[in-house]
Ligand code: FES
């Protein structure tokens with residue numbers, strides 16, 4: 059890797075636990091390709107990652123293969139009805155076992171047909187008798203943690219990770235209160251975007267509505283920004299606000315007669331957005347997936363009471379796709395270009411608002427940056443410099459102390 063010690067030290071140099079006194083993350087974490095290698099180990103292989111709505115794994119034999127930053131994982135409902143996840147890797151010679159999604163009774167590797175039960179144990183393989191000292195129990199698929207949380211399925215590649223329900227405190231209760239019908243909703247639509255911006259710029263932008271009055275003029279005719287509340291918790295934050303009662307010119311989309319009159323948005327560390335917007339009963343999951351330092355794939359999944367959106371639902375979907383998201387993509391890609399100049403090296407500042415302006419606060423972005431720095435710190439603790447960089451001048455015995 060080519061990240062220098064000096065660069066790692068600058069990450070926390072200007073960060074302060076009080077957002078009013080703090081700088082935001084410096085530009086290098088948004089532009090240096092090597093940071094993604096550290097982030098994979100420090101963040102993406104250690105956190106709860108969204109897989110799908112539980113309806114996709116409802117029946118025994120349902121499976122779905124996903125990629126988590128280069129690691130192929132399969133989630134499955136086994137024949138006894140237990141939700142499980144494994145590395146999607148055959149223990150014979152390492153071939154991936156399944157693709158996409160579907161329904162199966164056994165996992166059969168497409169290379170030499172080793173056959174695994176859906177609980178991951180090795181069932182059979184051809185000519186095994188020719189191998190000496192072979193023990194079936196040593197060659198089961200390697201399990202990873204999986205959890206159903208508010209009708210969604212998440213996995214965590216860290217065997218030591220605490221359950222999502224424990225880590226996320228009151229989040230499940232908040233979601234259930236806001237969306238008691240979540241279990242009855244079904245997948246109705248997906249948008250996928252490839253954005254020319256670092257995944258953290260996408261998250262930063264997701265976490266504040268300071269830009270809304272400037273960049274999302276239609277959205278601010280729909281929402282009552284004076285009552286838009288931003289709250290941060292351990293590993294999540296929320297932005298909740300009602301539909302405006304005073305605006306007589308809502309130009310976003312029609313919410314007449316809508317049963318949902320609030321805009322709910324939760325961010326779950328590190329890269330998942332959970333939303334319910336004014337309109338018919340709905341749920342959205344936004345997933346921000348890093349491709350490289352300057353490219354992010356965003357998926358937006360929409361869930362409604364039926365799998366074909368109504369005309370009114372389509373109006374909301376089209377506003378989100380063609381107006382709101384295009385406005386955000388323009389912002390994200392512009393910020394990425396800005397990060398690539400010397401003008402932003404040190405990072406920026408956070409605006410922290412209260413009272414009638416509370417909806418415009420950037421404390422959610424500060425909260426994210428704090429969690430980010432903690433995760434990088436945890437990763438660096440105890441690692442010697444030669445594990446972090448191979449710079450010829452470095453002392454391989456010295457450990458990074460800048461984050462403690
Ligand atoms: S690699 Fe899977 S059966 Fe050979």
Ligand SMILES: [Fe+2]
Pocket residue numbers: 263269274385386
């Ligand atoms: Fe936005």
